[in-house]
Amino acid sequence: MGIQALNISKRFGSFVALDDVSIDVRSGQLTALLGPSGGGKSTLLRVIAGLDQADSGTVRIEDQDATSLPPQRRDVGFVFQHYAAFKHLSVYRNVAFGLEVRKRPKAETRRRVQELLELVHLDQFADRLPAQLSGGQRQRMALARALAAEPKVLLLDEPFGALDAKVRKELRDWLRRLHDEVHVTTIFVTHDQEEALEVADELVVINHGRVEQVGSPNDLYDRPANEFVMEFLGPVT
Ligand code: ADP
Ligand code: MG
Numbered sequence: 001m002g003i004q005a006l007n008i009s010k011r012f013g014s015f016v017a018l019d020d021v022s023i024d025v026r027s028g029q030l031t032a033l034l035g036p037s038g039g040g041k042s043t044l045l046r047v048i049a050g051l052d053q054a055d056s057g058t059v060r061i062e063d064q065d066a067t068s069l070p071p072q073r074r075d076v077g078f079v080f081q082h083y084a085a086f087k088h089l090s091v092y093r094n095v096a097f098g099l100e101v102r103k104r105p106k107a108e109t110r111r112r113v114q115e116l117l118e119l120v121h122l123d124q125f126a127d128r129l130p131a132q133l134s135g136g137q138r139q140r141m142a143l144a145r146a147l148a149a150e151p152k153v154l155l156l157d158e159p160f161g162a163l164d165a166k167v168r169k170e171l172r173d174w175l176r177r178l179h180d181e182v183h184v185t186t187i188f189v190t191h192d193q194e195e196a197l198e199v200a201d202e203l204v205v206i207n208h209g210r211v212e213q214v215g216s217p218n219d220l221y222d223r224p225a226n227e228f229v230m231e232f233l234g235p236v237t
Contacts, residue, residue: 001026001027001062001063002024002025002026002027002028002029002062002185003023003024003025003048003059003060003061003062003153003185003187004022004023004024004025004058004059004060005021005022005023005044005047005048005057005058005059005060006022006057006058006059006060007020007021007022007056007057007058008020008021008022008044008047008054008056008057008059009021009054009055009056009057010040010043010047010052010054010055010209011055016209017040017043017209018040018043018044018047018054018209019208019209019210020057020210021040021044021057021206021209021210021211022057022211023044023204023211023214025185025187025202026185027062027185028183028184028185029185029186029201029202030176030179030186030188030199030200030201030202031186031187031188031200031201031202031203031204032187032188032189032190032195032196032199032200032202032203032204033045033187033188033189033190033204033206034190034191034193034196034203034204034205034206034232035191035205035206035207035212035232036191036207036232037191039206039207039208039209040206040208040209040210041157041189041191041206042157042189043209044206045078045155045157045187045189047059048061048076048155048187049071049074049076049078049155050066050069050070050071050073050074050076051071054067061074061075061076061152061153062075062152062153062185074153075151075152075153076151076152076153076154076155077145077146077147077148077149077151077153077154077155077184078146078154078155078156078157079139079142079143079145079146079154079155079156079157079159080157080159085130085138085141085142085145086130087129087130087131088129089129089130090126090127090128090129091117091122091125091126091127091128091129091130091133091141092113092117092126092127094130094141094145095113095116095117095141095144095145095148096109096113096148097145097148098145098148098149099112099113099148099149102149112148113126113148116144116147116148117144119144119147119178119181119182120140120141120143120144120178121140122137122140122141122144125137134167135162135163135164135167136163136167136170136171139159139160139163139171140171140174142159143156143159143175143178147182147184151184152184152185153184153185153186153187154184154185154186154187155186155187156175156186156187156188156189157189158189158190158191159171159188160172160195168195172195172198172199175188175199176198176199188200193232193233193234196217197217200217201216202214202215202216203215203216203217203220205220205228205229205232207228207232212225212226212228212229213225213226213229220233221233
């Protein structure tokens with residue numbers, strides 16, 4: 001169960017972006033992919049989502065071989081770094097979109113969207129346009145939209161990247177609480193050590209297309225696998 005990416009390699013031309021990477025995320029776990037910019041985090045997430053095809057390796061999602069499935073059949077919800085909302089649609093319609101395209105019954109869609117807007121504390125803002133929300137509110141809308149079709153897996157690529165420190169901290173706490181409530185298996189990409197340490201159950205440190213270390217926040221601090229991990233994590237604050 002959960003998500004397994006096994007022996008994933010991916011080249012862009014002659015450049016090796018992922019070099020035989022394997023990760024194993026248990027069901028219900030919140031895992032952070034952590035590492036410096038250019039290390040291959042987004043590429044790995046895109047391979048898991050089915051937005052990119054690996055050159056070799058397999059992807060399993062909840063006991064199903066997903067390697068050759070298109071994204072819409074992988075049962076994943078995702079939020080990417082520069083999230084594009086439908087600007088001309090209300091918050092309600094943005095969240096409902098994924099259910100409408102799946103032709104879910106109207107009453108079910110209404111109930112589900114209402115539930116989700118309450119979950120992300122946007123029920124008072126259902127009729128607004130995305131432009132009338134703050135940055136943090138827009139990111140919460142993106143998460144509600146990703147959760148709409150009840151995916152088994154949630155993939156978040158630096159979802160709080162563009163926000164200021166205070167809002168990031170609020171959203172980070174909120175994501176942790178949300179995860180504790182809904183228990184969706186989640187992979188969260190970040191280059192921010194503090195964010196990863198505070199939010200995740202388990203960290204996968206990725207650099208130059210390779211996994212440097214996997215472990216709990218405590219494991220990584222107590223027993224860094226090598227100098228790179230030690231230096232990247234920096235002193236405990
Ligand atoms: P991260 O998310 O860890 O910052 P990425 O997965 O985005 O890293 O990128 C890893 C490396 O692969 C980078 O050097 C990047 O320039 C390269 N890369 C990513 N996508 C492409 C692409 N579509 N074409 C060419 N090179 C790419
Ligand atoms: Mg990235």
